Amino acid sequence: MQEHHYFVCGYTVSEASRLRAAAEEIEVYESIDLMLDRLEKQKIIWLTLPAGEVTENIVQELMNQLSSDDIIIEAGNSYYKDSVRRAKAAKEKGIHYIDCGTSGGQSGARTGPCLLVGGDQVVCQELEPFFKSIAYENGNLYCGNSGSGHYVKTVHNAIEYGMMEAIGEGFHLLEASDYPFDLAAIANVFNNGSVIRSWLIQLAHDALVEDSNLEQIRGIVGSTPDAKWAVQEAMDKGISVPIIANSLFIRNDSQMEDIFSIKVVAALRNGFGGHGVVKK
Known part of the structure; x- marks a missing residue:
């Protein structure tokens, strides 16, 4: 945002994050009050936090301090029904609440993310240039x-679950074959002209170059609520989503088993989102 000539200041409880921001000449404060005091009207708050209680608490604190016509852009992975409820509560105070599903991982934060925007159409049109x-x-x-x-982002993340699981299973089959395959080389050739070329395949290649058999990590992968929400939504609408559902269940199984396909999924999540891996 700052590189696009917007004035940016922020709030975080992390002193290390404040120091990193200061090195980039970004003003970051240790309290919401100080941050809000620095902003002129109309205040636009870009909120990126884990879904759940922490987002709920910060949103409530902001709504108690913001004024009519101020804007909250909630760019985390919140449950869409929570976003509908928050938008309604914000509207009662004259505050605009925009839900913005954000994809692109850590690199997207620097090179440009994919933004999936929901909310009042007039307000969103005003924000469109931003x-x-x-x-x-x-x-x-x-x-x-x-x-x-946030609904579209939930579906996006559910698709992501299925895609990563398919890549993991495919490379598990290659790894278990009787041929002495160079898995990194296969990932590389897959990404040059093949139907399955993608950023995820590139991340698989990068991980396999660094650790050819992923021997340094364990096949344990955590799950976020997104796929669960998608499966529940599908059940509510009577839609079959076996690939998404199974990819979620396999992540649950990964807490007990250490298999190669899950190692690949763990490496992919680490590559695009910086999600931690369990080292051996």
Whole structure:
């Protein structure tokens, strides 16, 4: 945002994060009060926090301090029904609550993320130049009313679960074969002209170059609520989503078993999102 000539200041409880921000000449404060005092009207708050209680608490604190026509852009992975509820509560105070599903991982934060925006159409149209300027080229979309941005992001993450599981299973089959395959070389050739070329395949290649048989990590992968929400939504609508559901269940199984396909999934998550891996 700062690189696109927007004034940015922030709040975090992490002293290390404040020091890193200061090195980039970004003002970051240790309290929400100080941050809000630094902002002029109209205040626009970009909120990126883990879904659940921490987001709920910060949103409530912001809504108690912001004024009419201020804007909260909630860019985490919240449950879409929570976003609908928060938008309704914010509207009662004259505050605009925009849900913004954000994808692209750590690199996207620097080179341009994919933004999936939901909320009041007039407000989102006013924010469109901002979203377009910080997003990847053609990487922002107004999805609809409140909750729609986080709904689309939930489905995005559920698809991601299935794709990573398929890549993991494929490389598990290659690793278990009777041929002495160079898995990194296969990942590389897959990413040059093949139907399955993708960033995830590139991340698989990078991980296998660093550790050819992923011997340094354990096949343990955590799960976030996104796939669970997607499976529940599918059940509510009577839609079959076996690949998404099984990819979630396999992650649960990974807490007990150490298998190669899950090592690949763990390496992919670490590659795009910086999610931790369990080292041997």
